[in-house]
Amino acid sequence: xxxxxxxxxxxxxxxxxYFFIAAGLCIGMFVGAMPGLTTxxxxxxLLPVSFKLEPVLGIPFLVGLFKGGIYGGSIPAILVxxxxxxxxxxxxxxxPALTRKGHGRKALEMALFSSxxxxxxxxxxxxxxxxxxxxxxxxxxxPEIFAIIFFSLVLIASISGDSGLKGAIAALIGxxxxxxxxxxxxxxxxxxxxxxxxxAGIPLIPLVIGIFALPEILLAVESRAPRFVSQFIGYSxxxxxxxxxxxxxxxxxxxxxxxxxTGIGMVPGVxxxxxxxxxxxxxxxxxxxxxxxxxGELDGIAAPEAANNAVNGPTMVPLLTLGIPGDTATAIxxxxxxxxxxxxxxxxxxxxxxxxxxxxxxMVIANIxxxxxxxxxxxPFAIAIQxxxxxxxxxxxxxxxxxxxxxxxxSDLIIMLVVGFFAYILRKLNFDLAPLIIAFVLAEPVxxxxxxxxLYAKGSILQYIFVTRPISxxxxxxxxxxxxxxxxxxxxxxxx
Amino acid sequence: MxxxxxxxxVTFVFLVSPILIVDGHxxxxxxPVTLVLPVGAGGSHDLxxxxxxxxxxxxxxxxxxxxxxxxxxxxxxxxxxxxxxxDGYTILFTANGFDQxxxxxxxVPFNSLKDFTAIAKLNHAQPLFVSLSNRPWKTxxxxxxxxxxxxxxxxxxxxxxxxxxxxxxxxxxKAAGIKVNFIPHKGGGPAxxxxxxxxxxxxxxxxxxxxxxxxxxxxxxxxxxxxxxxSKDKDFKNVPTAxxxxxxxxSFKMERIFMAHAKTPPERLKVLRDAFETILKNKSFxxxxxxxxxxxxxxxxxxxxxxxxxxxxxxxxxxKAMTGx
Numbered sequence: 001x002x003x004x005x006x007x008x009x010x011x012x013x014x015x016x017x018y019f020f021i022a023a024g025l026c027i028g029m030f031v032g033a034m035p036g037l038t039t040x041x042x043x044x045x046l047l048p049v050s051f052k053l054e055p056v057l058g059i060p061f062l063v064g065l066f067k068g069g070i071y072g073g074s075i076p077a078i079l080v081x082x083x084x085x086x087x088x089x090x091x092x093x094x095x096p097a098l099t100r101k102g103h104g105r106k107a108l109e110m111a112l113f114s115s116x117x118x119x120x121x122x123x124x125x126x127x128x129x130x131x132x133x134x135x136x137x138x139x140x141x142x143p144e145i146f147a148i149i150f151f152s153l154v155l156i157a158s159i160s161g162d163s164g165l166k167g168a169i170a171a172l173i174g175x176x177x178x179x180x181x182x183x184x185x186x187x188x189x190x191x192x193x194x195x196x197x198x199x200a201g202i203p204l205i206p207l208v209i210g211i212f213a214l215p216e217i218l219l220a221v222e223s224r225a226p227r228f229v230s231q232f233i234g235y236s237x238x239x240x241x242x243x244x245x246x247x248x249x250x251x252x253x254x255x256x257x258x259x260x261x262t263g264i265g266m267v268p269g270v271x272x273x274x275x276x277x278x279x280x281x282x283x284x285x286x287x288x289x290x291x292x293x294x295x296g297e298l299d300g301i302a303a304p305e306a307a308n309n310a311v312n313g314p315t316m317v318p319l320l321t322l323g324i325p326g327d328t329a330t331a332i333x334x335x336x337x338x339x340x341x342x343x344x345x346x347x348x349x350x351x352x353x354x355x356x357x358x359x360x361x362x363m364v365i366a367n368i369x370x371x372x373x374x375x376x377x378x379x380p381f382a383i384a385i386q387x388x389x390x391x392x393x394x395x396x397x398x399x400x401x402x403x404x405x406x407x408x409x410x411s412d413l414i415i416m417l418v419v420g421f422f423a424y425i426l427r428k429l430n431f432d433l434a435p436l437i438i439a440f441v442l443a444e445p446v447x448x449x450x451x452x453x454x455l456y457a458k459g460s461i462l463q464y465i466f467v468t469r470p471i472s473x474x475x476x477x478x479x480x481x482x483x484x485x486x487x488x489x490x491x492x493x494x495x496x
Numbered sequence: 497m498x499x500x501x502x503x504x505x506v507t508f509v510f511l512v513s514p515i516l517i518v519d520g521h522x523x524x525x526x527x528p529v530t531l532v533l534p535v536g537a538g539g540s541h542d543l544x545x546x547x548x549x550x551x552x553x554x555x556x557x558x559x560x561x562x563x564x565x566x567x568x569x570x571x572x573x574x575x576x577x578x579x580x581x582x583d584g585y586t587i588l589f590t591a592n593g594f595d596q597x598x599x600x601x602x603x604v605p606f607n608s609l610k611d612f613t614a615i616a617k618l619n620h621a622q623p624l625f626v627s628l629s630n631r632p633w634k635t636x637x638x639x640x641x642x643x644x645x646x647x648x649x650x651x652x653x654x655x656x657x658x659x660x661x662x663x664x665x666x667x668x669x670k671a672a673g674i675k676v677n678f679i680p681h682k683g684g685g686p687a688x689x690x691x692x693x694x695x696x697x698x699x700x701x702x703x704x705x706x707x708x709x710x711x712x713x714x715x716x717x718x719x720x721x722x723x724x725x726x727s728k729d730k731d732f733k734n735v736p737t738a739x740x741x742x743x744x745x746x747s748f749k750m751e752r753i754f755m756a757h758a759k760t761p762p763e764r765l766k767v768l769r770d771a772f773e774t775i776l777k778n779k780s781f782x783x784x785x786x787x788x789x790x791x792x793x794x795x796x797x798x799x800x801x802x803x804x805x806x807x808x809x810x811x812x813x814x815x816k817a818m819t820g821x
Contacts, residue, residue, distance in 0.1 A: 044537045044562070048550045051784070138693040182568050185680050187657030189568060189602060196575040196605055200567015268686065322692060323708055324685040331538020331685075338543060338704075341787045345708025448682065455679050456651065456695070 004349070008357025011056050012365070020057045021366050024064025025373055031065075032072020032084045035209055035396060036403015039069030039085060043332045047339075055340035055355060060362035062336055066329055067119060067366050070272065070309055071374060074111045078301070079104055082213045082396060086204050087308040089437055090276035092212065094293070094300035101296045105378075109242040110250065110298050111305045112374045118258040118306030120367040122313030125262060127360050133314055134321040137266050142452035143465055147475035148267050149446050152278050154479040156438055158486060159281045159290070167435045170426070174436035177202050178443020185451040197411035204441070206416035209400045211437065214420025215427045217393050242298075250302040253283045257303045261310025268318065268326045272308040273441050277434075279307025313363070320344050320356065524764045528559040530586045534573025534594055536566035539683070540704070540790075544618070544752060545589055547784040548775065555771050555778070569658065570594035571604050578606035582757035584764035587615065591660065592751040596804060597811040598658050609808060613765065615754040616772035617795035622726060622749050623664050623700040624735060625718040626691065626710070636719040636741050639698065643674040652676040653696030655684040661700040663811075664721045664748035666818050671743035691715070702750070704789050707731055721746050728791075747810075753800065769797050 031042040042065055050058030073085030078095030091111065098107040126133060140148075157171075180191045181201025192198035257279035264275040283303035284293045293300050315326045316333075323345035325331035337344050342352050349356060404412050423433060457464035466473045531549055535541050542564065549560040565573035574594060580586035599608045606612075625636060633639040643650050652669075654661035657680060669676055679696055681687040684705060691699040692709065698718075701709075703726065709715040710731060717732055723739040726732045738746035754772060756765060775781050776794055785792055 040537055044542065044546070044564070047546050051547065051550070138689070141690065141693060141695045184656070184682060187569055187601070187680075196568070196572055200565075200572050268689065269682070318689065322689060323705060324689050325538060328537050331536075332542075335538060335543040335546065338788050339547065339784070341789075343704070343708055343789065346712040346714065347708050452679060452681070455677060458648070458677060 004353035005357045007354035008361060011354060011358035012361060017057060017060055017362065018365070018369065020053070020061040021064040021362060022369055022373055024061040024066075025068035025366060025370050026377065028065040028068025028070075029072035029075075029374070029377060030068075032069035033075045034072075034399050034403055035076055035082050035084050035213060036205060036400045037406060038205055038403075039066055039073075040328050040332070041406055042069060043329060047332055047335055050336045051339045055337075055342065056358055056362075058340065059333065059336050059359050060366065062333060063359070063363055064366045064369075066333075067309075067312065067363075067370060070312075071112060071115045071305075071370070074115070074301075074305060075108065075378075076396065078107045078111060080393065080396060081216060082400075083208060086208055086441070087272035087276055088304070089208065089212075089273060089434070090280045090304035090308075091301060093280060093304075093434065094297050097294065097296035098298070098301070103240075103296065103298075105240065106242045106246065106298060107301050108378050109375070110247065110301045112378065113242070113247060113371070114250065114254045114257070114302040114306040115309045116367050116371050116374070117254050118261055119309035119312055120364060121255075121258045122262045122265065122310040123360075123363045123367065124313075126313035126317060127357075127364070130317055130321065133266060133317045137268065137314070137318050138322075139471065140267055141469075142449040142456065143469045143472040144475070145267055145269065146446065146449035146453055147465075147472040147479075148264075149270060149274070149442055149449070151475040151479045152264075152270075152274055153438075153442065153446075154482055155285070156277050156281045157435075158482070159284045159293075166429075166431050170431050170433055171435035171439040173426075174439030175443045177207070177436075178440045179447070184444065184448050185455075195411070197415075201444070202415055202419075202440075203412055206404050206412045207419050207440065208437070209404060210416040210419030211423040211433050213397055213400050214416070215424040217397055218420075218424045219427065220390075220393065246298055250299050253286075253299045253302045254306040256282055256286065257306035258310040261307040262314055264307075265311035265314030266317070269445055271315075271327055272311045274438070275311045276304035276308040277438050279303040316360075316363075320348060320360075321346065323348075524584060524767050525556055525558045527585065528561050529556065529584070530561050530563050532563050532565055532573050532577050532586060532588050534565055534570035534588070534590050537564055540621075540702070541589060541591070541752065543788060544790070547788065548781070551775060551778055551781050551784070552771065555774050556767070569598050569602070569656070571598060571602065574599070574608075574612075575605050577755070577757060578611045580757065582759035582761075584756060584760045584768060586757070587768065588612070588755040590753060590755060592749075592753060592807065593658065593660060593663060595753065595755065596808045597663060597815075600808075600812060600815055601658055609805060611758050612755045613758045613760070614797035614800040614804065615756050615765070615768050616797050617793070617800045618752045618754065618772075619791050619793045620749045620751040621660075621702045621704070621790075622720050622722050623661060623702060624706055624720050624732065625668070625698065625738075626701045626706055626715050627698050627718060628691065628694060629713060629716045631697065633718075634716065636736070636738070636743075639718060640672045640674055643672075643676060647675040648677055650674075650676040650698060651679050651696045653679045653681055653687045653690045653699040655687045656680055656682070660684070660702075660748070660750040661687060663814075664746055665700060667721075667746045667748055667814060668738060668743055670814075670817060671738070671745050703729060703732055707789075719743075721748050723747070754797075765797075772797075 028039060031037045032039055043062060050062050070087050073083055073088035074091045075084060077083040077088040077091040079099055081092050081096035083089045083092055095107055098104060180198055182189050182199055189199045260279050260282060261275045264270050280300060280303045283299055284290045287299060315330055318324045318326050319330045319334055323343060325334045334344060404416050426433060454461055531545060533541050533545055545562045549562055552560045565576050577586055577588040595608055633642050652665055654665055681690055687699050688701055688705060690696045710717055717735045719738050719741060720726060720735045721738055723737055725737055756768060776792060
């Protein structure tokens with residue numbers, strides 16, 4: 001193995017690889033920063049470009065694009081509270097608050113450094129342990145996925161306890177929206193009211209834009225906010241640089257989130273959005289001052305950013321060892337591999353070992369390059385946003401419309417407007433919309449894996465899970481014990 | 497004087513050019529053609545489309561743009577093309593199942609046979625019956641015997657109801673007279689994963705996705721659909737067809753087809769059909785298909801149209817037999 005690895009490293013001794021990775025990172029960062037334009041879209045549009053390049057250039061180019069995109073999404077999330085991609089939704093919890101306090105620059109830098117750290121650690125972990133990870137991913141079937149999602153939900157819910165009944169209502173709305181579309185288990189359409197465009201379910205991007213971008217501007221217009229009209233959120237007054245001391249105090253959070261992200265990355269079909277939420281929740285739980293979360297806490301930036309990037313390493317494992325992509329981004333990468341005549345699968349290490357290691361190492365290189373590139377690029381990005389908020393938000397909104405249209409279906413625009421209108425009403429009624437999003441994202445996998453589990457169980461579900469699926473039962477039991485513990489504690493608190 | 501004439505000429509061209517563009521008799525296509533895929537990013541259709549559209553642009557002289565409209569078991573993309581203006585600028589790259597089978601299983605706002613016409617069939621994939629090699633059966637016959645002894649205990653994983661695995665699996669279950677526990681997965685990848693992890697006892701895989709696992713010895717191919725062996729495939733040429741083994745009617749193949757709205761003007765339809773014949777001879781196209789490991793089994797649109805009705809009726813029978821509706 002070491003020999004193949006060294007051969008692979010030899011392939012990396014040329015300057016144009018670094019150029020293409022850097023190009024990918026820049027494009028990705030730009031696309032990610034535009035709400036509505038997704039990394040997936042950029043990946044699939046630029047896939048043919050990679051066909052024309054050598055594999056050792058083309059695939060790292062796409063890898064860079066993907067990594068840049070995830071970070072790019074957090075730029076508008078931090079500066080204006082509008083997530084550029086779904087993976088950066090959890091970053092909006094602390095980002096705008098920090099920007100308001102004049103710590104926008106600190107937040108952007110914290111996001112960059114924690115993203116890169118999370119990604120780097122998880123990539124190295126993946127390269128070293130690709131075999132064991134492959135075995136673990138195969139052990140995780142529908143009952144395990146269901147249990148892990150359930151466990152994550154309990155964790156996420158436990159930190160949004162103060163939103164109480166309204167949070168629960170928002171989560172139920174999200175769940176309901178998530179059930180619209182095609183019932184994946186039976187293939188029949190449901191709750192579409194006869195609209196063909198709803199038969200695929202509500203698309204995530206228009207929903208996210210509708211929920212985050214539209215109410216933002218409606219609320220501002222309505223209050224005729226004088227502050228809003230004149231407020232600059234330029235780089236010059238986004239404050240000082242991140243200090244080493246501040247980063248150091250978040251290292252623990254970054255490592256925790258990296259662990260969470262890497263773990264979630266091994267679970268097929270859960271992904272970055274959930275990892276970011278779980279990472280944030282865990283950081284708030286572990287914090288000695290959870291009450292400052294939500295008011296601009298740098299730890300609350302580090303947590304989701306490290307977690308969503310740490311997902312990337314392990315998601316490559318089923319792609320490389322089985323030839324089975326875990327999500328859309330890796331599916332597009334599979335296309336790039338295949339078009340270069342490489343068929344990922346159990347034999348790829350024998351057949352294409354050096355090239356494969358070169359590509360894996362290019363993921364590590366992409367991270368190291370990104371530390372410098374991202375640091376330099378933050379400035380132009382922030383300067384581009386250095387205009388009056390009253391101009392900026394409409395521009396972002398216009399871009400969001402264009403981005404939504406880029407998915408190809410005009411009805412997505414209508415979905416976005418309808419969602420935005422209702423989200424505005426909910427915001428006026430002081431609803432917290434984060435539970436809505438997380439419930440929406442998880443509605444389908446929860447239902448799907450549960451129905452698969454029931455089919456496997458053939459009628460005796462408890463026996464099936466608790467006798468034959470130890471991983472699943474461990475997660476379910478810990479979730480239940482946690483709920484009981486919390487319930488008893490709040491009960492005893494009420495009595496005293 | 498010369499300058500005046502030149503200026504007049506330029507003005508004239510500018511004035512007339514919009515008319516030329518609007519003119520229906522202008523050369524087709526004179527703007528980008530949209531290729532709608534009723535599936536998501538990253539699948540085999542997407543991969544084909546990315547390679548083909550790049551080359552097609554040189555042939556038709558206009559860009560061909562991929563538009564992914566997944567969901568609703570492919571029907572969202574089909575409905576989009578059915579509702580689009582039938583001017584040849586919006587065409588569909590789909591599979592036979594979405595064209596001839598799925599529209600019969602649900603309410604759709606179009607009539608597949610009347611509203612669509614074939615441009616070309618590009619190629620097909622014959623699904624293989626696959627199992628882990630450590631199962632107590634080594635052939636399809638042995639599997640059927642095992643399944644008969646253990647009715648309802650076999651987990652048969654598939655990629656989605658009435659999809660490219662479920663359909664031939666239904667044909668097979670009907671022909672073999674066995675009862676299995678069908679488990680739906682979100683696509684062919686997850687179905688293959690469930691088989692490899694030992695969760696599902698049997699499933700089906702396309703040659704391209706199953707090949708590496710069969711070569712590595714972890715998985716065995718028990719049989720193939722259709723009535724012809726894959727005699728040119730060095731890994732699967734010895735795999736018997738279901739028909740040989742006595743399971744009649746296990747015929748489903750996944751065909752990749754290009755379709756247009758049936759009301760597309762005939763001269764434009766001809767341009768599109770010719771373009772797909774021209775691309776077959778293109779060098780980069782051949783190279784692309786080779787590198788992705790797919791064959792070209794071309795059938796002209798006019799010829800493919802002739803078999804669509806028959807196939808459609810065949811699926812009507814199958815659906816009736818399996819669901820009682």
